[in-house]
Amino acid sequence: MKLTTFFIFCGVMQIHAAGYSQSSFTLNEPNTTVGNVLKKIEKTSGYTIFYRQDQVNLRQKVHVVAENGSLQSVMKQVLQGQPLDFEILNDIVIIKPADSDVGQQEIISGTISDPGGEPLIGASVIVKGTTNGASTDAGGKFVLRVKGNAPVTLLIKYIGYASKEVSASPGQTGLKITLEADGAALEEVVVVGYGQQQKKDVTGSVSTVSAQRLRDLPVTSVDQKLVGQVPGLLITSPTGAPGGGTGIKIRGSGSIGAGDNPLFVVDGFAISNTSGQTYNPLNIINPEDIESITVLKDASSTAIYGSRGANGVVVITTKRGKTGPPVVNVNAYAGSQTIPQKGRPQVLNGTEYAQFRRDIIVDDRTARGLATTDADIPEAFRNPAQYGEGTDWYSEILRTAPQYNVDASVRGGSESTRYSFSLGRLTQEGTVRYTDYERYSIQANLESDLSSKLKIGLNLAPTAGTQNRNSFETGFRDIITRALWLSPIVPALDASGNRTPYITSPGAIGAPNPLNSLEFAGTKEKFFRGIGSAFAEYEIIKGLKAKYSFNVDYSANRSFNFNPSTVGGESSPPPVVPNSNTGRSNTTNWLSELVVSYDKAFGDHRLNTVVGYTAQEERNETISIFATNYPDDLVKTINAATQIRTWGEGVEKWSLLSYLARVNYSFKDKYLLTATIRSDGSSRFGANNRYGTFPSAAIGWRVSQEDFIKDISWISDLKLRASYGRSGNFNIGNYTYTSSVGRANYAFGGQLANGRVSTSLNNRDLTWENSDEFDAGMDLGLFRTRLNLTVDYYNRITTAMLYTAEIPFASGFGSAIVNLGKIRNRGLEVGLNSRILEGDFTWNTNFNISFNRNKVLALNANNDPIYSGRSGEGSYTHKTEVGKPLGQFFGFVMEGLYTDAQDLANSPKHPTSVVGSVKYKDVDGNGIIEAVKDFAVIGNPQADFTYGFTNSFGYKNFDLNVLLVGSQGGQILKTANEYLTNIDGVFNVDRKVLNRWRSPENPGDGMTPTTNGARVIYRDVNSTWVEDASYLRIQNISLGYNFKQSFIGSSQTIKGLRLYGSVQNVATFTNYSGANPEASTSGSSVLVPGRDFTNYPLPRIVTFGVNMTF
Amino acid sequence: CNEDFLDQNRETELSGATFFKTESDIKQGVNGAYRSLRDMGLFSYWVFGEMRSDNTTFQYNPPQRGQENREFVDVFLVNSTNTLIQDYWRENYSGIARCNDIITYAPAVVMPDESRNQSIGEAKFLRAFHYFNLVRQFGGVPLRLSVTQTPSDAKSAGRATVEEVYQQIISDLEDAAAKLPPVYGASDKGRATKGAALALLGKVYLTQKNYPAALLALRQVTSLGYRILPNYASVFSPENKNNDESVFEIQYLGAVPELASNFIYQFAPFNSGSVVTGDRNTTLSYNAGWNIPTQDLIEAYEPGDLRKDVSLKEGFTDPEAGFVNVPYINKYNHGIVDIGSTDDNFPVIRYADVLLMIAECLNEQGFVANGEAFTLLNEIRVRAGLQPKTSGNVNPSLRIQNQQEFRDAIFQERRVELAFENQRWYDLVRSGRAVAVMTAHGREEIPKQPIPSNSYMVTENNLLLPIPQREVNLDNLTQNPM
Structure with a gap:
């Protein structure tokens, strides 16, 4: 093997080493050359033979015959007659001049590990400028013999890692060398x-x-x-x-x-x-x-x-x-989560709220020409100053929450059997009180070569845990939202130090103390999910392998929520009748798969083919029970309830039968071709359309392998790629192609009479949606791959889109699932990673940026727009129309306020409009402002581009990582304004309401209306809710310290020790007024993107951790 | 693997492909068609039949401003995007589609003719009832008479004319009357009868001012064994469901939560706590305080009218605040069966209504002093504890001298006899009095509550509801003039 290609192929060999290395040879080469026989040994043995062309005469004729001979004996025959010697180190054979062993030899030894402290097995270590080398064993250890006493430079290489040069003195032992990952390596x-x-x-x-x-x-x-x-x-x-x-x-x-x-x-x-x-x-x-x-x-x-x-x-x-002795890794971290101050919703404090409520009454009376005296003001609001700051309910429900994680693994194996066991435990408390998450996970896998041809394996990965939550992100009654609108003039604790059970003030909507709801009325979910798989792989003839695997995914979830008499609900003070919600779910999914692959290289051609047959089936069973009329809170199980009010059982099944094939072909390592095809039969589609075929093809050209580029030293790699193909989307739910008949009972003669009715429409032609995508890409490596650039352009067109189309109610149904319409996504992706500095001080970067443009090309026969989403007033919030991106925001267009009576008289208005109330654009021009008919597109949630930028610095034992992420140009619809700027006076509100119109002399900011009228349309979706969602977030900063041998060298047990600290969600730079520019309401779908109705806030997490290797 | 592997059928529901094949399927389908009444009856039925009229209004709820759409129906600020209108449209058409399934599939099912006729008769009665609701509220609407098979035939052929819709209603009711039995056994009480079909047919003709045809239909009802119960209160008692005076009523079953009614929870003043409902465990909120009787209606009851106290209360007594003068409907208030559940049925047609309709037809065909029409009117009055009205009565308030005065008397009697039974709005419209009455009603109501000043601008145009905007868009329907 030539030096230049040694390292490239070393990677491949390494992969196969475990399976191929053999120690006995049968060769019969009576008349061949040294070069040929070396190639043959390499090919059949898995050994890499390492030599310098100027030292070995490859054309020398030799005679090699061996019957179960050892490598040593074979090599001796090969090198017969040349002044050469050889050395075998693990999988490497090094040929060197015969005199190299002559003279004094000193030993250099050490271990090579990755930054996590894990030993790197099979890394090569070479004395720079010589052919003298070694590779590391299962413990990451290497031993070299060198002549003389002069210091030498060791060159260490390992696939996937940046090469490293280390100076060493003969006689030095116990070197600890850490390789840094190199994501761009071609050998990957x-x-x-x-x-x-x-x-x-x-x-x-x-x-x-x-x-x-x-x-x-x-x-x-x-x-x-x-x-x-x-x-x-x-x-x-x-x-x-x-x-x-x-x-x-x-x-x-x-x-x-x-x-x-x-x-x-x-x-x-x-x-x-x-x-x-x-x-x-x-x-x-x-x-x-x-x-x-x-x-x-x-x-x-x-x-x-x-x-x-x-x-x-x-x-x-x-x-x-x-393969190797057991390597034990233990990782642990502990973190602290807090909600950053920036982005916390700013609502009125106690004094401001009382004043606001007082002012509403004054303004109303003034508008009606009445004077206001104290008698007209509820006593609670007569002296606002008494409340001071009042209660900040949002802060009341938050806390600083710890988070812990420990996991341990042991991995290793003999030549024939390899194992990996790990277990982990995670405990995460929530930053909202009384919420948490706990997970236990185990993974065990075992692989064994029963013979040189048969390999079997088993993998089990059960995970279980609990989650304590509440009904967050569901609407204005959820706890987090409630914490913003509850009256701030009510103290959290009463005079005797107990929680105030029910929070309300005159005219306000009341609700239970959110802490009671969190503590006593939360939902506990217990989950279990286990994945198990087993496989057997048999090599039929050289290069032809058949692999059969059977996989099972089983999950069981159970959730329970008990609402005790002492908590109550919105507008429903305790005591209330206790009730409970129970949910159970079981899913079993199995996959049976047979894959046959064939690898073959002949001359300049390499061929790799895969054909497969798979069958997969899933069955999901759910039960939900709403039980009520519990006599008390003492027994919470369903049997204590005196009434099961609603219940349901669901069974969802699907099956998929597939045939697949792929061919990879390369010619001269320069011209690449990939073709794939898959045929799927799915239970989800109508009998008329059960099977679909999905073909694709791709070509690649490794330009850098061409002679005219090869000599350009600064281009280390250049590949051009293009692909085109079709894939599908079958996520339409089960059975949707056939109409369903559901329960609809009635009563006759004072008795229940069973009834059934059609609940959905038939569509036997229903099928998957097709996505046809063209991709053109380039991979470029410069300066010995210190700079790697990947650029992709794609154009993806989805046709026969599956969606729930609204249909006229006169048909008896409101919607039907159809295959209609066409969407295009096209975009550009750029990934750039670089190793800017090497040596003592290292600096690597990884930058990526993505531009995606989404456009609806067709929708339905008339290309009628699709309206989606529901505001609190029942109006649509999004519009999807041909020629525009998906899910545009849709609402009233704010024009300001009616400045005076004349303005009001001369402008289009709503029945409830008054002077100082909100003035919307009369989109349909009929002189009347009304929801939906006067709605227009008011914003676009789709970002112009998104990006991520990682910087990694290393200096001696320290490493520092900084990850920035961001998004530019998208907008967000702050639907939380539905209550945050609700001017009815029933809620606490956003501080911007302080700047509202109060009289012509006191017009406020000109955009916040009076409390006197048009309050309902002001809280309906409008353009003031649309904000720029662009942001730049420092997602993570971490700093690690890797202990040197000098510190742990005396320890025989600890082989690696690393400490680190990290901060996640360090800071977000955005103009968005809400907490999280990426927030989206529960139930958000593609048609209703970008709604922020107050989500569970994102914590900032400070973590300290340790990685240990034994 | 064989092909069966890909056949994954529903287990928790039946599939339309295999349903409507047997007699049992058809019977269950009919029951399912009645279910639409149950859902609509709980809300939309009274919102558009009663609350929109001068009989009732709503209790203005300052902290709960989330229900403006309901208020706007009451105060004539309704527009085509009002969700309540869309709901009403949807509920009626959903019922129609269920009837179409029966009418389409029953003829081919192997079942006794008697049973088949009854099922088709019930479906046609219900379909006519839904179209009658639609044509009176929206005018001409799309006529959907067959089963929608796939999404591609979901669209209608546009709006039919008012006459075409009425033609269909009449033809359905005539067929229903021919196919339905006059009475049912105890376990089927509550199904549509021959009498129900004829009474509804009479009401349809009366609405069309076709008095001879109306009379012909209504006269047949009188021979089917109905009678006026001696006690007005007992007509509405859950103890006495489907009584001899009941021609057709919507069935509720308090013992089964999904079939229970909850009228009192909606009709009680929102600030009445548990005083009116008697349910300490349910807090009244924005869902309460609706369909509140107006002062004008309260005053419409003559002194001594026994019906007044049965039908409404003028206020409730709060344990702390004393008497609170917010009236509420008491007709469907017979205590609760369980939290949130009551057992009250809701009347659609009563025999008293049939008698008053006959009296009205007779009078329209010619005034006969102290004739049969007077007898019928007075049968209703006497039961209510009132003096008969007669021609030449010495008491001017009981004197009817001509056709117009009799017309007024019937109109007045219907108002109080049938109060809160969703007849008032349609009586106002078919008598041509709606614009004047509602304008006057508005003048009375506007000062009482902080409702928009442009409320109650009642014109002939807004006696019809706008077609829901969604349907205008999706079904290419022309909008009513606004």
Whole structure:
């Protein structure tokens, strides 16, 4: 093997080493050359043979015959007659001049590990300028012999890591060398759908993030780790609820009715996923167990997932054991979460509120020409100053909350069997009192080579835990929202120090003390989810492998909420009749999969093919029970209730039958071709349209391998790619193609009479939606890949969109699921990573930016717009129309206030309009202001671009990471204004209401109306709710210190120790007045994006952690 | 794997593809069609039939400003985006679609003809009832008479004319009257009868001012065994559901929460606590204080009218504040069965209504002093504890001398006899008195409550509701003149 290609192929060999290394050879080469026989040994043995061309005569004829001979004996035959010697170190054979052993030899030894302290197995260590080298063993240790006493420079290389040069003196032992990750390395192996590929061979748009790059982000779930890491992958954090989920989108929204969540594939198993804020399904995986995450973006990489690939695919690979002695890792962190002051809603304090309530009465009477005396004012508001600051309910419900995580793993293995066990425990208290999340996770996997041809494996990953929550993010009655509108003049504690049970003041809407609701009326959810899989892989002939796997995903959730007599509800003071809500859910999903792959290289051609057959089925059973009329609070179980008011049972099933195939072909390592096809049969579609085929093709050209580029030294890699293909989206729910007949009872003769009615329409032609995507990309590595640039342009057109169309009620139905319309998403993604500084002081950066433009091309026969969302007044809040992006904000257009009687008389108005009340634009021009008919598009939630920027600095033992993320150009609809600027006087309100119109002499800010009239239309959706949602957030800063050998050197047990501290959500720079520019109301869908109705706030988290290796 | 692997059928519901195949399916489908009445009867039915009239209004609730849409129906500020109008439209058409299923599928099902006829008759009665609601509130509406099979045939062929809609109603009711039995056994009490179909047909003809046809239909009702109960209060008692005076009523069942009624929770003053409902566990809020009787109606009762105290109360006694003068409807207040549940049925047509309609038809065909029309009118009055009205009575307030005076007397009698039974609005409109009465009512109400000053600008145009804007857009319907 030539020196130049040694390191490139070393990576491949390493992968296969475990499976291929053999110690006996049968060769019969009576008349060949040294070069040929060396190649042959390499190919069949898994050993890498390392030599310098100027020292070895490859054309020398030799005669090599061996029958189960050892490598030593074979090598001796090969090198016979040349003044050469060789040395075998693990998987490496080093050929060197025969005299190299002559003379005094000294030993240099040490260990090589990754920044997390994990030993790197199989890293190569070479004395710079010689062929003298070694590779590390299972413990990351190496031993070298050198001549003389002069200090030498060691060059250390390992795939996926930046090479490093270290000086060492002969005789020095116990060197500790840490390699830094190098995400851009070409040798990197990328996990793709149904297999893996070397990064250089990838033709699709695929981004990989290694666990290495994501360390020091002490977050509770995988998705949170991906924030700002991958171009084209948008992760939003709408909620700070413990255990809550994120919003995940790849390359925009290509669907309006079938969801835009990507497909998640964990170790080859496409798991069922629904993104939710209450319980995030991705929490099943302990982030520490993750080896790498690959995001498949273009159709050529997602089409292999057929009818489920249209929204992109996130492939998660968990850690596996490696051959070697057991390596134990223990990681722990403790954090403290607080809600930043900035962004906390600013409502009136006690004095201001009492004054506000007083002023409403005065203004009303003044407008009616009446004088006001104290007798007209409720006693509570006669002396506002007495209340001072009053009660800040929002602060009352918040706290500084701790968060802990411990996980431990042991991984290792013999030549034939590898194991990995890990367990983790996470405890996260919520920053809203009485909320928390706790998770226990276990992962155990075992892989064994039963023979050189048969490999089996087993993986079990159960996760269980609890979540304590409340009904957050659901409307004006939820606790967080309530904490903003409750009367601030009521003290939180009464004279005897007990919580005031019910908070109200004259004319205000009352509600229970939010702390009582949180403590006694919360919801406890217990969850369990276990993934188990087993596989057997058999190598039929060299390169041809068949792998069968069976996977099961079982989950069971149960939630319970008891509303005791002592708490009550909005406008419903205690005591109340106790009731309870019970929910149970079980899901079993299994996948049976047979995949046959064939790898073959012949001459300049390399071929890799995969064909597969899979069957998957899911069954989900749910039960919900609302029980009421409990006699008291003593027994909370359902049997104590005297009435089951409502109940329900659901069974949801689907099945999917698929055939898939892929061919990867490369010619001269320069010209690459990938073609895939998948055929899916789905139970979700009508009998007329049960099967669909999803083809794709991609080509790649490694320009840098061409002779005319090869000599340009500063271009280390250049690849051009293009792909086109089709994938689908089948997320329309089950059975929707057939009409359903549901229960509709009535009473006759004083008895219940069973009734049934059609509840939905038939649509037997219903089918998946198609997404056709073109992608053109470029990967460029410069200056020995110190600078890597990836650029992708894509154009994705979704047709036959699945969505729930509103239909005329005269049909008897309000909506039907249809395949209509067309959406385009096109965009540009740029990823740039660089190693700016190397040496003592290192500086690496990783920057990505994504531009996505979303446009509706067609909707339905008449291209009627789709109106969606509901304001508190029942008006639409969003409009989707042809030629525009999805989900535009829709509402009244604020023009100001009616300045005087003449203005009022001459302007279009609402029946309740008065002087000083809100003046909206008369969009339909009929002289009357009315909801919806006078609505116009008032904003666009779609961002112009989003970006992430990671800076990593290293100096000696310190490392510092700074992650910035941001979004520019999108808008947000602050629907919380529905109550925050409600001027009825029944709620506490935003401080801007202080600047309202009170009289022509005192007109306020000209935008905040009088309390005298048009109050309902003012609290309906309008353009003052639209704000710029652009932001730049310092998402994470972490600082680590890696203890040197000198500190822990004496310890035989601890092999690695690293301490770090991190701050997440450090600061957000935004003009948005709310807490979180990414907030979105529960139940937000593609058609109603960007609504902020007061979410669980995002905490700032300060964490200290330790990584230990034993 | 075989093809069956991809057949995943519903387990918790039936599929339309396999339903409406047996007699049992059809019977259950009919019951389901009645269910629409239950839902509509709880709210929309009285909002548009009663609250919109001069009989009732609402109690202005300063802290709860979330229900302006309801108030706007009452004060004539309704517009095409008002969600209540859309709900009313939807509820009626949902009922119509359920009837269409029966009418379409029953003929092909193997079942006894008697049973089939009854099912089709019930469905046609209900379909006619829904179209009658629609045509009186919206004018000509889309006529949907067959089952919508797929999303592609969801659209209507536009609005039919008022005459076409009435033609369909009449034809459905005639067929229903021919197919329905006059009475049912105990377990089927509450189903539409021949009498119900004829009485409704009479009301339809009366609305069209086709007095001879109305009379023909109504006369047939009188031979079907109905009678006026001696005691007005007992007509509405849940103990006495589907009594001899009841021609058709909406059935509620307090013992089953999903079938219970809750009228008193909506009609009680919102500040009455548990005094009116008797339910200490339910706090009244913005859902209460509706359909509040007006002073004008209270004064419409003659002294000594036994019906007044049954029908309404002029206030309630708060344990702390004493008597609170907010009237409320008492007709459907018979105590609660369980928290939030009452057992009160809601009358649609009573025999008293039939008799008054006959009297009205007779008078319209020609005034006959102290004739049959007088007998019918006075049968109702006497039951209410009032003196008969006669031609030549010495007491001027009991004297009826000509056709117009009899017309006025019937109009007055219907108002108090049928108060809160959702007849008033339609009586106002068909008698041509709506604009004048409602304008006068507005002048009375505007000063009493802080309602917008442009309320109650009543014109002939806004006697019809606007077509819901959603339907104008989705179904390409022309809007009513506003």
